[in-house]
Amino acid sequence: MATHKLLLLPGDGIGPEVMGEVKRLIDWLNAAGIAKFETDTGLVGGSAYDAHKVSISEGDMAKAKDADAVIFGAVGGPKWDAVPYEVRPEAGLLRLRKDLALFANLRPAVCYPALADASSLKREAVEGLDIMIVRELTGGVYFGEPKTITDLGNGQKRAIDTQVYDTYEIERIGRVAFELARKRKNKVTSMEKRNVMKSGVLWNEVMTQVHKREYPDVTLEHQLADSGGMMLVKWPKQFDVIVTDNLFGDMLSDIAAMLTGSLGMLPSASLGEVDVKSKKRKALYEPVHGSAPDIAGKGLANPIAMISSFGMALRYSFDMGDLADKVDAAIAAVLASGLRTADIKSEGTTSASTTQMGEAILKEL
Amino acid sequence: MATHKLLLLPGDGIGPEVMGEVKRLIDWLNAAGIAKFETDTGLVGGSAYDAHKVSISEGDMAKAKDADAVIFGAVGGPKWDAVPYEVRPEAGLLRLRKDLALFANLRPAVCYPALADASSLKREAVEGLDIMIVRELTGGVYFGEPKTITDLGNGQKRAIDTQVYDTYEIERIGRVAFELARKRKNKVTSMEKRNVMKSGVLWNEVMTQVHKREYPDVTLEHQLADSGGMMLVKWPKQFDVIVTDNLFGDMLSDIAAMLTGSLGMLPSASLGEVDVKSKKRKALYEPVHGSAPDIAGKGLANPIAMISSFGMALRYSFDMGDLADKVDAAIAAVLASGLRTADIKSEGTTSASTTQMGEAILKEL
Ligand SMILES: CC(C)[C@H](C(=O)O)[C@@H](O)C(=O)O
Numbered sequence: 029m030a031t032h033k034l035l036l037l038p039g040d041g042i043g044p045e046v047m048g049e050v051k052r053l054i055d056w057l058n059a060a061g062i063a064k065f066e067t068d069t070g071l072v073g074g075s076a077y078d079a080h081k082v083s084i085s086e087g088d089m090a091k092a093k094d095a096d097a098v099i100f101g102a103v104g105g106p107k108w109d110a111v112p113y114e115v116r117p118e119a120g121l122l123r124l125r126k127d128l129a130l131f132a133n134l135r136p137a138v139c140y141p142a143l144a145d146a147s148s149l150k151r152e153a154v155e156g157l158d159i160m161i162v163r164e165l166t167g168g169v170y171f172g173e174p175k176t177i178t179d180l181g182n183g184q185k186r187a188i189d190t191q192v193y194d195t196y197e198i199e200r201i202g203r204v205a206f207e208l209a210r211k212r213k214n215k216v217t218s219m220e221k222r223n224v225m226k227s228g229v230l231w232n233e234v235m236t237q238v239h240k241r242e243y244p245d246v247t248l249e250h251q252l253a254d255s256g257g258m259m260l261v262k263w264p265k266q267f268d269v270i271v272t273d274n275l276f277g278d279m280l281s282d283i284a285a286m287l288t289g290s291l292g293m294l295p296s297a298s299l300g301e302v303d304v305k306s307k308k309r310k311a312l313y314e315p316v317h318g319s320a321p322d323i324a325g326k327g328l329a330n331p332i333a334m335i336s337s338f339g340m341a342l343r344y345s346f347d348m349g350d351l352a353d354k355v356d357a358a359i360a361a362v363l364a365s366g367l368r369t370a371d372i373k374s375e376g377t378t379s380a381s382t383t384q385m386g387e388a389i390l391k392e393l
Numbered sequence: 394m395a396t397h398k399l400l401l402l403p404g405d406g407i408g409p410e411v412m413g414e415v416k417r418l419i420d421w422l423n424a425a426g427i428a429k430f431e432t433d434t435g436l437v438g439g440s441a442y443d444a445h446k447v448s449i450s451e452g453d454m455a456k457a458k459d460a461d462a463v464i465f466g467a468v469g470g471p472k473w474d475a476v477p478y479e480v481r482p483e484a485g486l487l488r489l490r491k492d493l494a495l496f497a498n499l500r501p502a503v504c505y506p507a508l509a510d511a512s513s514l515k516r517e518a519v520e521g522l523d524i525m526i527v528r529e530l531t532g533g534v535y536f537g538e539p540k541t542i543t544d545l546g547n548g549q550k551r552a553i554d555t556q557v558y559d560t561y562e563i564e565r566i567g568r569v570a571f572e573l574a575r576k577r578k579n580k581v582t583s584m585e586k587r588n589v590m591k592s593g594v595l596w597n598e599v600m601t602q603v604h605k606r607e608y609p610d611v612t613l614e615h616q617l618a619d620s621g622g623m624m625l626v627k628w629p630k631q632f633d634v635i636v637t638d639n640l641f642g643d644m645l646s647d648i649a650a651m652l653t654g655s656l657g658m659l660p661s662a663s664l665g666e667v668d669v670k671s672k673k674r675k676a677l678y679e680p681v682h683g684s685a686p687d688i689a690g691k692g693l694a695n696p697i698a699m700i701s702s703f704g705m706a707l708r709y710s711f712d713m714g715d716l717a718d719k720v721d722a723a724i725a726a727v728l729a730s731g732l733r734t735a736d737i738k739s740e741g742t743t744s745a746s747t748t749q750m751g752e753a754i755l756k757e758l
């Protein structure tokens with residue numbers, strides 16, 4: 029059995045608690061002889077700043093590059109609101125994405141039937157929802173230069189951010205979306221603002237070409253990002269795979285996640301290119317939710333998004349799709365049994381702490 | 394009685410039909426001696442392109458600059474998908490905004506009680522909703538330079554858009570938001586992505602200063618734009634006034650509009666600075682909805698957003714708040730009577746064409 033190297037980066041807030049439940053699962057998989065994971069841990073975000081005055085240390089970056097997959101909790105919190113911009117908690121996450129070249133961010137927005145009523149949307153609008161948002165993650169306004177604040181004198185400052193996209197960046201994220209669509213409902217909706225942004229014009233043009241040239245069997249639709257956002261709110265089930273840039277993807281994937289009512293449940297995967305020699309790809313897995321500093325350390329956090337993110341690692345990094353299915357089934361079964369952490373508690377269900385939820389899922393497995 | 398000069402720019406798609414109902418209202422106000430409007434009309438968008446190969450002619454731009462207010466329908470449609478970028482329909486609207494210096498876009502998101510069930514959200518989440526989105530409209534990534542597509546050779550192109558904000562641009566839009574809040578629930582939520590964008594850092598800093606210096610009596614909260622979007626979907630009633638940049642404002646105001654279920658009903662105002670001498674300000678009023686080419690020319694369009702936009706003109710350009718209130722009340726009364734255009738039709742209500750709806754509102758007045 030191959031040994032897989034994992035780097036666990038719990039981060040801040042509820043990160044360490046939810047990561048603890050993944051660690052429990054990994055230990056069990058190792059002990060039961062189902063898989064062989066070698067784990068190491070590191071610091072990222074505010075916790076790295078507190079220890080080393082950086083958002084991630086060079087040592088931990090080296091470990092991340094060496095690992096077969098990085099499992100990431102969450103970063104940030106009001107405690108670090110005043111730290112310098114360059115070492116703010118989010119910088120650690122952004123550096124991991126950029127330096128590992130994790131250009132493809134997969135964010136499934138799935139509505140768990142047991143939780144449909146937790147959505148602010150009507151049940152019929154979200155029940156059975158299953159869409160996949162494919163967000164470009166290493167380009168756009170997140171990393172484009174210049175990115176500066178300049179003092180103009182007279183009490184005036186000028187802030188600049190730059191959105192940059194090259195053809196190859198759009199092509200490769202397009203391919204990820206089309207490949208995924210082929211295994212799903214075979215439809216891709218590309219979203220940009222071509223009526224206002226030159227990057228939207230190029231995005232639209234390149235997606236159209238990739239489609240025509242390589243994926244004519246998949247249905248491709250184009251939507252302006254603003255009206256795409258509206259259609260997500262109005263009738264999300266019209267979508268299958270949505271592909272969009274870094275900033276629109278940030279907004280739209282969060283909104284899609286919130287629609288499901290299952291925010292505390294949703295995982296994500298950030299993937300690099302497959303290396304031609306080793307056939308491996310760099311990858312980082314993280315829950316969609318944030319560090320929730322207000323409930324940190326109280327045993328209230330929902331570990332399902334984190335466990336489900338580890339499930340995505342099994343599927344996308346270690347070719348253990350069957351085991352990933354079992355993890356998903358265990359989560360569904362525990363929910364069906366009525367066990368709930370505080371964020372998804374409703375009448376007639378049973379309260380569980382972070383640990384109790386993690387243990388219950390493991391027991392199901 | 395002062396004479397007010399209006400320029401009507403119906404635009405494309407359903408624009409001319411809904412503008413027709415505003416014209417009917419204006420004619421009646423003139424005939425009844427309630428007000429004195431002098432109207433002129435012009436072409437914008439695809440209709441201007443068809444006539445002159447531009448998105449708005451210099452002649453019509455001159456009329457717009459000369460008018461006391463511009464009443465704008467909608468632009469765009471698949472017919473003009475292939476026209477050159479510089480003369481695409483949207484360019485006409487963007488030029489009007491920029492050349493008239495209409496930096497403040499006011500987009501109320503109000504849920505009409507009679508229509509609460511049309512929302513994809515649960516009734517309790519949207520009933521009574523009344524928020525105001527204040528969007529910066531002449532800066533940011535919409536107008537920043539460079540804004541280019543360059544051929545890099547090797548089949549590669551590079552697209553660049555630039556987000557630029559200066560201190561004064563953030564200050565003046567902040568003031569608009571704080572002033573509005575004082576007449577409402579006294580709360581402003583500022584949204585940006587300071588964790589990723591330098592413009593977000595400056596935005597946050599300037600809003601905080603304006604608040605401290607000039608509006609300490611108003612409550613100011615800061616939200617990251619992505620989680621702000623989530624909170625809009627989850628529980629929109631937590632907001633009063635939201636102030637945000639051009640691109641986030643585009644996304645967030647559309648999403649807020651869709652939440653209400655009243656998209657065909659929502660107006661907007663785009664305002665310039667008040668001139669110290671004349672005490673006047675440039676202004677453009679337009680419905681939030683688009684040109685809906687699929688239903689154009691069929692008498693199906695809902696004229697309420699357009700009429701309500703004219704109502705905003707009465708309020709913000711002509712100091713006729715009482716008359717604006719009467720227009721709002723007439724719209725509410727007609728809805729309460731059960732009259733509905735196709736977009737908002739539900740069981741047990743009476744169908745109305747564009748014209749019938751316009752006439753009914755006028756009759757109420
Ligand atoms: C933490 C932050 C930098 C990040 C982003 O903006 O990408 C987050 O919102 C996300 O979506 O993963």
Ligand SMILES: CC(C)[C@H](C(=O)O)[C@@H](O)C(=O)O
Nearest residue numbers: 223224254469483486487643
């Ligand atoms: C038509 C388009 C240029 C415009 C925008 O992006 O601002 C529209 O979406 C709006 O919100 O008014």
